[in-house]
Amino acid sequence: MIIYGKQVCLHALEQHSEKIKTVYVAKKGILPKELFHKYHDSIKFLEEKWAQSMSKGGNHQGILVEMEAFEQSTLAEIKKNDFIVVLDGLTDVGNIGAIVRSAYALGADAVIAAGVKQLNFAAIARTSSGAMLDMPFMISANILDTFNELQQLGFTFYGASMDGENVQEMTFDTKRVLVLGSEGKGLSKKVIAKLDHRVSIEMKHAFDSLNVSAAAAILIHRMGYAIK
Numbered sequence: 001m002i003i004y005g006k007q008v009c010l011h012a013l014e015q016h017s018e019k020i021k022t023v024y025v026a027k028k029g030i031l032p033k034e035l036f037h038k039y040h041d042s043i044k045f046l047e048e049k050w051a052q053s054m055s056k057g058g059n060h061q062g063i064l065v066e067m068e069a070f071e072q073s074t075l076a077e078i079k080k081n082d083f084i085v086v087l088d089g090l091t092d093v094g095n096i097g098a099i100v101r102s103a104y105a106l107g108a109d110a111v112i113a114a115g116v117k118q119l120n121f122a123a124i125a126r127t128s129s130g131a132m133l134d135m136p137f138m139i140s141a142n143i144l145d146t147f148n149e150l151q152q153l154g155f156t157f158y159g160a161s162m163d164g165e166n167v168q169e170m171t172f173d174t175k176r177v178l179v180l181g182s183e184g185k186g187l188s189k190k191v192i193a194k195l196d197h198r199v200s201i202e203m204k205h206a207f208d209s210l211n212v213s214a215a216a217a218i219l220i221h222r223m224g225y226a227i228k
Contacts, residue, residue, distance in 0.1 A: 001066070001067050001068070001069050001070055001121060001122045001125075002054060002055075002064055002065070002066050002067075002122060003064070003065050003067065003122050003125050003126055004051075004054070004055045004058060004059075004060035004061070004063065004064040004065070004126065005058075005059060005060060005061050005063070005126050006030065006061040006062070006063055007129050007130065008125055008126045008128075008129055008130045009023075009063045009064065009065045010032075010035070010063075011129065011130030011133070012065050012067060012125075012130060012133060013031075013035050013038075013039065013065065014035070015130070015133070015134070016067070016133055017038070019067045019068040019133075020039065020042060020065060020066075020067055021042070021066040021067060021068065022042055022043075022044055022065070022066040023039045023042050023043045023044070023063070023064075023065055023066075024043075024044050024045075024046050024051065024054065024063065024064040024065070024066070025043055025044070025045050025046065025062065025063055026045070026046040026047070026048055026050075026051035026060065026062045026063070026064075027061070027062020027063065030061070030062040030063045031043075031063070046064075051064060058126075069121075070121035070122070070125070070132075070133075072137060072138040072139065073110065073136040073137060073138045074138065075112075075138065075140070075146060075149065077136060078109075078110040078112065078136050078138060079149065079150060079153055081109030081110050081136070082109060082174055082175050082176070083107065083108045083109045083110075083176055083177075083178075083223065083224065084108070084109060084110050084111070084112060084150070084155070084176075084177045084178075085099065085103050085108045085110070085111045085112070085177075085178050085180065085216070085220065086111075086112045086113075086114055086140075086143070086146075086177055086178070086179045086180070087099065087111065087112070087113045087114065087115075087180055088114055088115055088143070088179055088180065088181045088182065088187055088188055088191050089114070089115035089116070089181060089182040089185060089188060090113065090115075090116070090180065090181075090182050090212065091116055091119075091182070092183075093119065093120055093123040093124050093127055094127050094213075095183070095211070095212050095213045096113065096119065096124050096127070096128075097123070097124045097125075097126065097127025097128035097129075097131075097132065098127060098128070098213035098216075098217075099111070099180070099212070099213050099216045099217075100124060100128040100131050100132050100135055100137065101127075101128040101129055101131040102213065102216055102217040102220055102221075103131075103135060103216070103220055104128075104131035104134060104135045105131070106217065106220045106221045106224050107220070107221075107224035107225070108178070108220050108223075108224065109136065110135065110136035110137065110138075111135055111136070111137045111138075112137075112138055112139075112140050112146065113137070113138070113139045113140065114139075114140040114143035114146070114191075115143065115182075115188065116139060117139070117141075118139070119139065143190070143191065144190060144194070147177075147191075147194045150177060151194070153175065154175050155173075155175045155176065155177050156172070156173040156175065156176050156177070156196045156197070157176075157177045157179060157194055157195045157196045157197070158172065158176060158177065158178050158179065158195070158196065158197045158198070158199050158223070159178075159179040159181075159187050159191065159192065159195040159197070159198050159199070160178070160179065160180050160181065160187070160198075160199060160200070160212075160215060160216075160219055161186070161187065161198040161199070161200055162200055163198065163200065164197070164198030164199040164200035165197060165198065165199055165200065166199075166200060166201075166202045167199045167200065167201055167202075167218070167219055167222045167223070168202065168222065170197070170199060170222075170226065171226045171227065171228045172223050172226055172227055172228065173227075173228060174227055174228070176223060178199075178216075178219055178220065178223055179191055179195065180212055180215070180216055180219075181212075182212070183211070183212050199219060201215055201218050201219065
């Protein structure tokens with residue numbers, strides 16, 4: 001897996017040294033001295049054109065890092081936690097990365113992506129500013145089986161919906177799942193059928209909705225501390 005961009009690369013180098021294979025540098029002085037010395041034997045210097053090629057035209061900011069392939073968590077590991085965020089049909093890596101970053105920062109314990117077969121983990125690592133590398137994350141091939149297993153463990157399911165209860169007036173069970181739908185389609189019918197509650201964000205002005213990642217941050221923050 002190759003990641004690029006200063007923030008995510010420095011995070012990986014500082015926090016995940018055991019997963020680093022090669023550090024590609026295309027800009028002089030991009031690495032702090034301590035990291036330069038630490039990874040001296042793993043550093044390769046690149047011309048700009050090769051850095052552009054490796055990043056497929058993305059904004060690499062002079063540094064790329066080759067890491068071990070991203071290893072998904074298992075449901076057995078994730079279900080040991082209390083607060084899980086489920087993404088129902090989200091595919092945009094920008095939104096997913098932003099949600100993972102908020103989830104990690106605001107107290108959610110794990111993220112499950114459902115309704116997708118595969119995702120670009122390197123891109124999500126970048127758009128999450130590295131939070132993806134620290135947050136338990138998995139793709140669920142069968143979301144109903146996953147939900148059934150979590151329900152058997154006593155999890156309560158809360159789905160983000162325009163017609164839900166005001167999240168600011170609610171308190172939440174300790175073992176809880178927040179389900180977020182895609183911006184285009186919202187929550188799927190099979191997921192809605194499994195929900196215990198629908199939650200919404202009260203708007204100050206007449207406006208359709210927030211971007212799903214912005215809504216996620218608000219909901220995760222509230223559900224992170226308003227526990228029964």
